[in-house]
Amino acid sequence: MDEPREGKLRWMPAVFLAAGLAVSFAIPQYNLLNQYVQLIIMYAGINIILALSLNLINGYMGEFSVGHAGFMSVGAYIASFLTVRIFPPGAETLLFPVAVTAGGIGAALLGLVVAIPSFRTRGDYLAIVTLAFVMIVKSALENIDAVGGARGFLGMNKMTTLPWVFLWTVLTVWIIRNFIYSNYGRGVLSIREDEIASSLMSVNTRQVKLLTFTVSAFFAGVAGALFAHVLQFINPRMFDIIKSTDMLVMVYLGGVGSIAGSILGASVFTILLEVLRPLEAWRMVLMPLVLVLLMLFRPRGIMGLREMALFVPSSDKSNSAGKVKQA
Amino acid sequence: MTQLRAERVTHYFGGLCAVSDFNLELERGALMGIIGPNGAGKTTVFNIITGVYRATEGSIYFDGDEIIGKTPDRIVAMGISRTFQNIRLFNELSVLDNIRIAHYAGSRYNPFEALLRIGRYKAEERRIREHSYELLALFNMDVLASTTARNLPYGQQRRLEIVRALATGPSLLLLDEPAAGMNPREVDQLTDFIRWIRRTFNLTIILIEHQMRLAMAVCERLMVLDFGAVIAEGPPKVIQTHPLVLEAYLGEKVPV
Amino acid sequence: MIYLLQQALNALQLGSIYALIALGYTMVYGILSMINFAHGDFFMVGAFLCFIVATFMQLPFLPALLISMAGVALLGVIVERVAYKPLRQAPRVSAIITALGVGIFLENFTLALSPYPKHVPTIIENTTISLGGLTMSSLQTIIIVLSIVMMTVLHFIVQHTKVGMAMRAISWDKNVAPLMGVPVNHIISITFALGSGLGGVAGMLYSMAYPVIDPYMGIIVGWKAFISAVVGGIGNIRGAMLGGYILGSVEVLVAAFLPSTYRDFVAFSLLLVLLIFRPYGIFGKPRTQKV
Ligand SMILES: Nc1ncnc2c1ncn2[C@@H]1O[C@H](COP(=O)(O)OP(=O)(O)OP(=O)(O)O)[C@@H](O)[C@H]1O
Ligand SMILES: [Mg+2]
Numbered sequence: 001m002d003e004p005r006e007g008k009l010r011w012m013p014a015v016f017l018a019a020g021l022a023v024s025f026a027i028p029q030y031n032l033l034n035q036y037v038q039l040i041i042m043y044a045g046i047n048i049i050l051a052l053s054l055n056l057i058n059g060y061m062g063e064f065s066v067g068h069a070g071f072m073s074v075g076a077y078i079a080s081f082l083t084v085r086i087f088p089p090g091a092e093t094l095l096f097p098v099a100v101t102a103g104g105i106g107a108a109l110l111g112l113v114v115a116i117p118s119f120r121t122r123g124d125y126l127a128i129v130t131l132a133f134v135m136i137v138k139s140a141l142e143n144i145d146a147v148g149g150a151r152g153f154l155g156m157n158k159m160t161t162l163p164w165v166f167l168w169t170v171l172t173v174w175i176i177r178n179f180i181y182s183n184y185g186r187g188v189l190s191i192r193e194d195e196i197a198s199s200l201m202s203v204n205t206r207q208v209k210l211l212t213f214t215v216s217a218f219f220a221g222v223a224g225a226l227f228a229h230v231l232q233f234i235n236p237r238m239f240d241i242i243k244s245t246d247m248l249v250m251v252y253l254g255g256v257g258s259i260a261g262s263i264l265g266a267s268v269f270t271i272l273l274e275v276l277r278p279l280e281a282w283r284m285v286l287m288p289l290v291l292v293l294l295m296l297f298r299p300r301g302i303m304g305l306r307e308m309a310l311f312v313p314s315s316d317k318s319n320s321a322g323k324v325k326q327a
Numbered sequence: 328m329t330q331l332r333a334e335r336v337t338h339y340f341g342g343l344c345a346v347s348d349f350n351l352e353l354e355r356g357a358l359m360g361i362i363g364p365n366g367a368g369k370t371t372v373f374n375i376i377t378g379v380y381r382a383t384e385g386s387i388y389f390d391g392d393e394i395i396g397k398t399p400d401r402i403v404a405m406g407i408s409r410t411f412q413n414i415r416l417f418n419e420l421s422v423l424d425n426i427r428i429a430h431y432a433g434s435r436y437n438p439f440e441a442l443l444r445i446g447r448y449k450a451e452e453r454r455i456r457e458h459s460y461e462l463l464a465l466f467n468m469d470v471l472a473s474t475t476a477r478n479l480p481y482g483q484q485r486r487l488e489i490v491r492a493l494a495t496g497p498s499l500l501l502l503d504e505p506a507a508g509m510n511p512r513e514v515d516q517l518t519d520f521i522r523w524i525r526r527t528f529n530l531t532i533i534l535i536e537h538q539m540r541l542a543m544a545v546c547e548r549l550m551v552l553d554f555g556a557v558i559a560e561g562p563p564k565v566i567q568t569h570p571l572v573l574e575a576y577l578g579e580k581v582p583v
Numbered sequence: 584m585i586y587l588l589q590q591a592l593n594a595l596q597l598g599s600i601y602a603l604i605a606l607g608y609t610m611v612y613g614i615l616s617m618i619n620f621a622h623g624d625f626f627m628v629g630a631f632l633c634f635i636v637a638t639f640m641q642l643p644f645l646p647a648l649l650i651s652m653a654g655v656a657l658l659g660v661i662v663e664r665v666a667y668k669p670l671r672q673a674p675r676v677s678a679i680i681t682a683l684g685v686g687i688f689l690e691n692f693t694l695a696l697s698p699y700p701k702h703v704p705t706i707i708e709n710t711t712i713s714l715g716g717l718t719m720s721s722l723q724t725i726i727i728v729l730s731i732v733m734m735t736v737l738h739f740i741v742q743h744t745k746v747g748m749a750m751r752a753i754s755w756d757k758n759v760a761p762l763m764g765v766p767v768n769h770i771i772s773i774t775f776a777l778g779s780g781l782g783g784v785a786g787m788l789y790s791m792a793y794p795v796i797d798p799y800m801g802i803i804v805g806w807k808a809f810i811s812a813v814v815g816g817i818g819n820i821r822g823a824m825l826g827g828y829i830l831g832s833v834e835v836l837v838a839a840f841l842p843s844t845y846r847d848f849v850a851f852s853l854l855l856v857l858l859i860f861r862p863y864g865i866f867g868k869p870r871t872q873k874v
Pocket of ligand 1: 340343369372
């Protein structure tokens with residue numbers, strides 16, 4: 001029940017949004033933080049979007065996807081192609097949100113395709129399907145000359161700015177939260193718990209899977225679009241299985257089935273990568289090691305199925321889907 | 328009036344014939360029992376009716392509509408709900424969520440309304456929530472609403488499974504060995520409980536029982552399965568003394 | 584005709600390597616129902632061991648082969664003990680992620696030690712035999728013959744020895760096997776040793792045929808081998824061998840008609856189609872879940 005909130009709290013989201021936007025505008029405007037730190041913040045935001053997107057499938061639904069690098073690349077390529085080749089010069093900054101959305105939609109359509117095998121296969125077999133998907137997208141892109149083939153694609157302006165990253169991140173959190181705390185979201189959780197019981201309790205599991213993969217892929221595509229317009233250069237190799245593994249680390253570090261966990265995991269991951277930069281190549285040795293250690297000692301991550309009250313709609317407090325304590 | 332009709336239903340697992348030539352006419356409001364020794368094919372009959380398995384041969388009509396070939400969620404939406412022999416709750420979720428999930432087919436808002444929290448979303452969520460609480464209250468479980476299902480004691484888990492099945496709004500309820508793991512006193516209570524839910528929710532019920540005790544006490548009609556075939560059918564009194572039934576149960580004591 | 588035979592020979596060579604690797608996937612899956620995502624990287628380690636042995640110790644073919652095989656077998660056993668064993672009762676997802684993690688660890692670890700691609704010196708004299716226009720190198724002969732010998736030995740071990748019987752018992756029913764006195768941990772280690780060892784051999788043979796090696800070489804080849812295992816029906820040993828040769832032939836065919844950049848595309852699309860329509864492969868059997 002959406003009881004009217006206490007007078008003060010009611011305005012909290014609006015205030016938070018306004019303040020966040022103001023700050024994200026102010027930072028680049030007045031150079032409050034140096035360029036490098038600003039860049040890290042933007043990566044953190046993009047990574048939060050990615051982690052949330054993957055968490056939907058791997059955490060909430062309990063399926064297993066390593067395919068999100070594929071969705072991300074599709075979003076990145078579509079958006080970049082639009083801003084560089086299609087949009088009239090001069091208008092591309094104005095149309096940037098359109099490009100990002102288009103990237104998301106393109107990825108979402110592919111998400112639909114990947115959802116279909118998930119009707120019949122689960123666990124490691126689905127993992128392979130998504131992996132094959134990543135490989136197929138990558139080698140398809142390598143063979144498309146219009147986007148530069150294996151050499152990659154460039155010419156994007158640096159249109160991803162702090163305010164954009166902030167807005168998209170907040171939008172992602174909000175929509176994914178809404179999704180989880182709805183009928184469909186509860187369907188997602190029930191599939192994780194027991195797919196057969198789920199369908200016998202009237203959940204249309206195919207519908208739920210289609211929807212979940214679509215939403216998840218959409219945001220991975222959005223993240224890809226934002227990423228391409230920070231880096232201003234993309235090539236198919238950037239979006240291989242290693243990229244998917246980064247996302248896995250973020251999700252399983254922060255915690256499966258938890259929005260707060262994904263935010264935490266993505267932030268810690270991004271910062272850790274920067275802090276460890278002096279280690280050079282050994283940094284990349286550490287990441288998979290962290291992943292293995294996590295699986296051995298804390299397989300559900302820091303937050304592990306628990307949620308912060310902030311991300312639970314007031315109508316669902318005290319009974320949140322994610323409020324289950326760790327077993 | 329016939330609510331459920333099965334015609335020549337046969338099911339094979341590879342070479343194993345788990346159900347053979349199963350026929351059934353079930354009146355609306357009836358309370359029927361299926362009994363039989365281990366591995367007789369009782370659960371398989373439920374699995375076929377609810378769409379978990381697709382019968383190798385035969386047809387099943389529910390309120391006149393063929394249901395073989397339909398997916399489980401559509402069959403539930405038509406009004407057939409069930410419990411499981413081995414409890415299958417959504418373990419990591421709250422009691423309330425277990426019940427709310429069973430409202431999936433009955434909810435009337437679309438994904439866009441859910442993602443953006445607009446339109447019918449709020450009213451429907453409120454309705455689902457209130458209905459869930461009403462149901463739980465009816466079974467004295469509303470105080471447990473936020474408890475994680477796996478933390479419930481065994482008896483409450485069995486009860487929650489029944490409440491969850493009822494939350495889908497069935498007209499036919501299939502109970503698979505509801506007395507499993509209960510002591511004799513609890514079994515006696517269960518007899519009244521089953522009669523009570525039938526009355527309260529206006530249900531037709533099929534009950535699988537492995538032991539005859541509960542089935543004899545509560546059912547108006549019994550069907551006996553052995554090696555997938557129906558070997559006897561009739562009122563409990565007749566079944567009790569039926570020679571084929573005694574033979575099927577030979578070696579096991581017949582607790583009457 | 585000669586052209587066709589030549590292509591068949593190439594397919595046989597490539598298929599042999601896929602088959603050797605596919606066996607590792609299939610054996611581990613058969614016994615643990617787990618896909619060892621790191622297996623492709625075991626193959627890579629085999630190639631690097633061969634490089635080390637050939638470059639720094641200048642050992643001839645046979646000792647190099649033994650060292651690659653034993654080294655990778657040991658690696659497999661250690662990885663299983665340290666990373667997989669504690670997760671046997673954990674949710675399957677944990678095991679998948681761990682295996683992925685181990686694989687990437689091996690790749691990046693090798694990369695940190697050896698940032699540039701390496702060239703493997705020739706360790707056997709490469710003479711070519713010409714038979715009426717059909718050329719066959721000694722290397723090609725060794726790869727094909729050795730692979731077939733190895734597979735035959737493996738087949739014998741699995742079908743006709745006590746260890747093999749124990750393996751089959753565990754893959755039949757993990758829970759009952761220990762009750763029958765099968766030393767499960769021991770047998771799992773042996774399985775990993777055998778499977779990884781074959782992967783190591785494959786790595787060595789591959790690096791002799793394509794002597795420029797890098798830490799990421801195991802990813803694609805490993806996945807292709809995995810596809811082979813799935814084609815044959817994962818968990819099935821004969822299936823893995825057959826699958827390897829099928830994939831080898833498909834790739835040679837594709838290369839004959841399409842630009843080589845389409846090879847991966849075709850291979851992975853094949854996997855996808857297969858998983859959707861016949862996920863249990865040629866020799867596999869579908870599983871049903873009991874309700
Ligand atoms: N998914 C399955 N795959 C193969 N065989 C199955 C499957 N499900 C059931 N069986 C077999 O079908 C037969 C009937 O099983 P079923 O579960 O219907 O028996 P039951 O009468 O419910 O027995 P119980 O009293 O033990 O619950 C048994 O021999 C069982 O082993
Ligand atoms: Mg049963």
